[in-house]
Amino acid sequence: MLELALKGTKRYYGWVTGLLLVAGIGVVFWLWQLQFGLGITGMSRSVSWGFYIAQFTFLVGVAAGGLMVVLPYYLHNYKAFGRITILGEFLAISALVMCLLFIMVDLGQPNRMLNVLFYPTPHSMLFWDMIVLNGYLFLNIIVGWNVLEAERNNVPPPKWLKPFIYLSIPWAVGIHTVTAYLYCGLPGRGFWMTAILAPRFLASAFAAGPAFLVLLCMLIRKVTRFDPGKEQIQTLGKIITYAIIINVFFFLCEVFVAMYSQIPEHMDHLTYLFAGLHGHDTLVPFMWAAQLLMVTAILLLINPNARKNEPVLAVACVMVFIGTWLDKGLGMISGGFVPDPLHHVIEYTPTIPELIITAGVWAVGFLVLTALFKIAIGVKEEVMGEMG
Amino acid sequence: MKKAADHTKPKRYGMVIDLDKCTGCGACMVACFAENNIPFKKDESEKLLSITWMRVYKLSNKKKYPDTDICYLPRPCMHCEGHEGHSPCVSVCPATVTDYSTETGIVSQIYTRCFGCRYCMAACPYHARYFNWWDPVWPKGMEKMLSPDVSVRMRGVVEKCSFCYHRYQRAKDKAYVEGRTDVEEEEYQTACTQACPARAITFGDLNNPKHKVYELKQDPHAFRLLERLGTNPKVYYVSSREWVRKSGDNYLKHEEPGHIATKH
Numbered sequence: 001m002l003e004l005a006l007k008g009t010k011r012y013y014g015w016v017t018g019l020l021l022v023a024g025i026g027v028v029f030w031l032w033q034l035q036f037g038l039g040i041t042g043m044s045r046s047v048s049w050g051f052y053i054a055q056f057t058f059l060v061g062v063a064a065g066g067l068m069v070v071l072p073y074y075l076h077n078y079k080a081f082g083r084i085t086i087l088g089e090f091l092a093i094s095a096l097v098m099c100l101l102f103i104m105v106d107l108g109q110p111n112r113m114l115n116v117l118f119y120p121t122p123h124s125m126l127f128w129d130m131i132v133l134n135g136y137l138f139l140n141i142i143v144g145w146n147v148l149e150a151e152r153n154n155v156p157p158p159k160w161l162k163p164f165i166y167l168s169i170p171w172a173v174g175i176h177t178v179t180a181y182l183y184c185g186l187p188g189r190g191f192w193m194t195a196i197l198a199p200r201f202l203a204s205a206f207a208a209g210p211a212f213l214v215l216l217c218m219l220i221r222k223v224t225r226f227d228p229g230k231e232q233i234q235t236l237g238k239i240i241t242y243a244i245i246i247n248v249f250f251f252l253c254e255v256f257v258a259m260y261s262q263i264p265e266h267m268d269h270l271t272y273l274f275a276g277l278h279g280h281d282t283l284v285p286f287m288w289a290a291q292l293l294m295v296t297a298i299l300l301l302i303n304p305n306a307r308k309n310e311p312v313l314a315v316a317c318v319m320v321f322i323g324t325w326l327d328k329g330l331g332m333i334s335g336g337f338v339p340d341p342l343h344h345v346i347e348y349t350p351t352i353p354e355l356i357i358t359a360g361v362w363a364v365g366f367l368v369l370t371a372l373f374k375i376a377i378g379v380k381e382e383v384m385g386e387m388g
Numbered sequence: 389m390k391k392a393a394d395h396t397k398p399k400r401y402g403m404v405i406d407l408d409k410c411t412g413c414g415a416c417m418v419a420c421f422a423e424n425n426i427p428f429k430k431d432e433s434e435k436l437l438s439i440t441w442m443r444v445y446k447l448s449n450k451k452k453y454p455d456t457d458i459c460y461l462p463r464p465c466m467h468c469e470g471h472e473g474h475s476p477c478v479s480v481c482p483a484t485v486t487d488y489s490t491e492t493g494i495v496s497q498i499y500t501r502c503f504g505c506r507y508c509m510a511a512c513p514y515h516a517r518y519f520n521w522w523d524p525v526w527p528k529g530m531e532k533m534l535s536p537d538v539s540v541r542m543r544g545v546v547e548k549c550s551f552c553y554h555r556y557q558r559a560k561d562k563a564y565v566e567g568r569t570d571v572e573e574e575e576y577q578t579a580c581t582q583a584c585p586a587r588a589i590t591f592g593d594l595n596n597p598k599h600k601v602y603e604l605k606q607d608p609h610a611f612r613l614l615e616r617l618g619t620n621p622k623v624y625y626v627s628s629r630e631w632v633r634k635s636g637d638n639y640l641k642h643e644e645p646g647h648i649a650t651k652h
Contacts (some may be wrong), residue, residue: 037520037522037543039521044436045435045438045518048510049506103505106506107503107504107544108504108505108506108546109503111503112502112503113503115483115501118483119484119485120482120484121481121483123480124507126480126505186510187476187513187618188614265638337510341617342514342613342614343638
């Protein structure tokens with residue numbers, strides 16, 4: 001089926017070339033980083049994880065979000081989603097590729113990466129994260145590819161695939177749970193040290209992933225002959241509504257516990273993020289913007305008439321995606337490091353090379369996404385053609 | 389050799405630092421740089437990117453004259469024991485680069501195995517771990533003066549205080565040659581301990597009643613940094629000043645830290 005990704009219109013080639021260009025620039029800067037060291041980034045002793053790991057965390061969510069189309073179809077036999085499960089799976093694959101690349105660009109000595117396998121230890125959550133992320137990537141490739149091939153050949157998917165499909169459902173929950181465990185088991189990092197971190201990650205994942213999928217579905221309808229379907233988009237809209245409400249609710253639970261208990265280790269991070277601490281307030285406008293976007297999106301989505309209006313739904317989805325990105329991709333990691341365990345406020349801002357490398361990884365992810373979606377839609381169009 | 393191992397009971401090397409004696413001269417930091425081949429920058433004003441295995445912090449009681457008071461606090465790696473070796477950095481390392489030795493109580497770091505994920509830095513509440521953001525650059529000719537006992541690190545790996553472990557190895561070799569099974573207290577001392585002109589730092593086996601640290605750590609004014617996190621550090625601090633002891637953890641306004649200090 002790979003050949004389907006090679007045939008396309010001029011516009012398709014233009015888009016691919018553009019992505020290749022951004023990815024190429026990213027690679028050049030990454031080579032520079034490899035040669036010089038991570039000193040070209042804005043990270044420091046106090047904030048030792050920055051933009052790369054933040055993107056990684058957010059994208060694990062997007063990958064897990066694919067579950068929201070797979071689960072209703074396979075566990076609840078919700079037929080309508082049969083049309084778009086492949087899109088959810090392929091979105092997960094490209095998000096996972098980005099996750100793994102973001103980890104790779106964050107390593108000081110990526111050439112020694114395999115030491116995770118040579119000197120493994122079950123004590124480290126990063127070891128488990130390596131297993132769940134690669135495992136989920138593998139599951140999605142196996143399931144997505146075989147289901148699509150069966151669809152192309154007008155045959156039911158092979159029987160041996162079923163266990164993999166069922167396994168992929170709890171596995172999706174697993175990837176984001178383990179990713180939350182990376183952070184929430186560290187003594188001295190009060191912002192992350194909360195049992196609700198994994199549920200909160202999942203809630204934002206189930207909002208951000210489907211929101212992105214809705215936007216992709218609308219785009220697909222516009223630029224191809226395949227229509228993912230009105231009902232499908234509306235059901236996703238409902239899922240996003242629940243997920244984003246739960247996400248904001250979980251966040252408010254967090255705020256209550258920290259602010260009412262007045263425990264400095266937990267309170268100071270929120271104070272830093274939303275009001276500034278000791279005169280440092282770089283993230284304050286971003287954090288308020290995140291909350292504003294998410295709350296506005298809820299107000300739009302909760303009203304059935306507004307939600308049924310597709311342009312409104314699209315706007316709400318953009319808000320959900322950007323809001324959760326700011327909340328998780330920007331505030332979550334920096335917020336955990338600032339103030340540090342000795343309560344010094346040392347801020348972090350990414351550097352230009354860091355942002356270029358980040359853009360490069362996103363471009364690679366979109367390249368994978370474009371190719372996979374091209375294949376999936378190519379097959380859908382073929383099947384439609386055969387049916388006349 | 390087997391016989392020797394049988395007769396050696398597990399050690400817990402640690403420090404007791406008297407903050408009332410520390411003058412903040414920084415000799416410990418300099419001695420540490422020279423001893424452990426620690427790279428430095430041409431411009432050391434940006435401390436966030438510096439590598440300082442031993443770092444002297446300046447604390448202040450933030451009061452106006454005449455009540456104003458300051459205190460200097462030297463901070464090496466705490467060599468946290470955690471609970472049964474579950475110290476924060478050891479437990480998170482995905483490649484078993486860092487390990488808690490049950491023989492010496494020293495938290496080790498294998499530089500050539502580390503791939504620079506910096507998870508240990510996120511886990512360490514003391515900022516005792518440092519990342520090589522670039523390759524070390526030595527002033528011309530200085531590479532010939534580096535210590536042959538300590539390997540030089542490259543960009544992209546994490547490093548930290550080792551309690552001058554090479555000195556322990558040297559002392560052990562000497563003891564073995566001389567037919568002894570154990571290392572004497574004065575035979576194994578860290579560079580910072582010996583460099584301190586105020587004798588503020590005392591180093592030894594916290595388990596050994598013959599070592600000075602055994603007695604000193606039981607001082608009623610002894611405390612450890614962020615003790616309540618349960619990291620079980622092996623570096624003790626002593627100060628007669630209450631505000632100094634209070635700076636060692638995040639206490640609430642009216643909390644009395646002296647009353648909850650635990651002894652180990």
